[in-house]
Amino acid sequence: MAKPLTTIGFDADDTLWHNERFFVLTQDRFADLLRDHTDPSTLMERLLNAERRNIPHYGFGIKGFTLSMIETAIEVTNGKVPAEVISEILDAGREMLAHPVELLPHAKDTLEVLRSHYKLVLITKGDLLDQERKLAESGLRDLFEVIEIVSDKTPEVYHRIFDAYGDGAVHGMMVGNSVKSDVVPMVDAGGWGVHVPHGQTWAIEHADTPDHAPRYRQIDNLSELARILEQII
Numbered sequence: 001m002a003k004p005l006t007t008i009g010f011d012a013d014d015t016l017w018h019n020e021r022f023f024v025l026t027q028d029r030f031a032d033l034l035r036d037h038t039d040p041s042t043l044m045e046r047l048l049n050a051e052r053r054n055i056p057h058y059g060f061g062i063k064g065f066t067l068s069m070i071e072t073a074i075e076v077t078n079g080k081v082p083a084e085v086i087s088e089i090l091d092a093g094r095e096m097l098a099h100p101v102e103l104l105p106h107a108k109d110t111l112e113v114l115r116s117h118y119k120l121v122l123i124t125k126g127d128l129l130d131q132e133r134k135l136a137e138s139g140l141r142d143l144f145e146v147i148e149i150v151s152d153k154t155p156e157v158y159h160r161i162f163d164a165y166g167d168g169a170v171h172g173m174m175v176g177n178s179v180k181s182d183v184v185p186m187v188d189a190g191g192w193g194v195h196v197p198h199g200q201t202w203a204i205e206h207a208d209t210p211d212h213a214p215r216y217r218q219i220d221n222l223s224e225l226a227r228i229l230e231q232i233i
Contacts, residue, residue, distance in 0.1 A: 005192065005232060007166030008114060009158075010144075011176030012124035012131065014198040015222075016107045017138055022099050023065065026092045030069050033085050038076045047072045048203055055204075059151050061127030066093030097130055101137040104198075106222040111143040113226065121146040121165055123174065125153055125181070153181040155189040162191065175225065180207035187213045192232065196222060 013019035027047070031040040038046075050068040058064030069089045073081040114120060122144045124131050131149045135141050146165045150157055155169075162172040173192035176182025178201065183193035187210050195209060195218045210216045217228050 005118070005171055005173055005229070007119045007121060007162055007172045009121045009123045009161065009172060009174040009186075010111070011174070011178065011182045012122060012134065013126065014177045014201070015104070015175065015182070015196055016111075016140060017104055017134065018102045020198065020201065022096050026065075026069075026096055029092055030073075030089065033088055034073060034076055043072065043076060046076060050075075052204065059127070060125045062093055062096045062130055063127050066090065066096075069093075097133075101134050103138060103140075104222070108140060108143075110222040110225055111140060114229075115143050119146075119166055120144045121148060121161065123148045123150065123153065123158075123161060125150050153185055155185045158186050158189040158191065162189070175222075177201065178205040178207075179209050180205045183216065184210055187215050191215065192217065194219060194225065194228060196220075 010016060027044060030047070031043055034043055047068060050072045051065065054064055054068050054071070058067055066089060069092075070086060073085055073089060111120060120143060122135070122140075126149070128149055135147065141147070146161075148161050158169050158172070158174065162169040166172050169186065169189040169191040171191075172186070173194060174182050174186035175194045175196060177196050177198040179195055183195045184207055187193040192215045193210070193213070195216070197218070197220075209218065219225060219228060
């Protein structure tokens with residue numbers, strides 16, 4: 001018989017390293033640029049609506065976010081946004097793409113311990129070049145047997161990945177900060193979903209936790225993952 005759990009998938013952004021903080025800082029800068037045209041609350045609502053519309057076209061990541069900021073700036077200025085503002089938005093996007101990688105507490109230690117007992121897979125979504133850059137700078141690349149950068153996270157995607165690199169989703173676990181992307185679809189695929197909340201979460205990633213699902217767990221940080229694994233073996 002196969003072990004109950006053989007393969008563990010990890011999200012990257014805001015699970016292994018900080019990410020959302022850079023979006024928040026850029027949104028503050030964006031609000032300052034458009035302060036003469038609309039209030040920050042209205043601007044953020046318009047920006048979020050643009051992001052929702054654009055995800056099917058641009059996917060997840062900083063490039064799509066930057067294009068959504070430009071689109072929103074055009075909308076709130078009735079097409080009269082100054083070229084200088086567009087230039088500032090593009091500069092902000094480029095700065096985000098170059099921000100340093102800062103690991104979250106216990107990320108590296110946890111991976112180093114678990115790699116001796118489980119197959120570790122990094123499953124992240126977003127811009128390919130940006131995710132590859134952050135992974136290279138993180139120093140975590142060699143701790144994973146497999147890297148999967150996907151356009152979205154769904155039960156079908158998890159079935160494909162855990163079938164290809166493990167013993168199926170039923171013998172797999174996904175660990176991440178997003179209930180919507182990391183937890184719910186993995187639980188729906190028949191695997192374990194472990195939520196590691198992050199202080200800052202993108203509004204589009206909000207979802208209700210599957211509290212009554214037998215394969216759902218929540219931990220405060222990655223140092224608690226070993227305890228969860230001991231309980232389910």
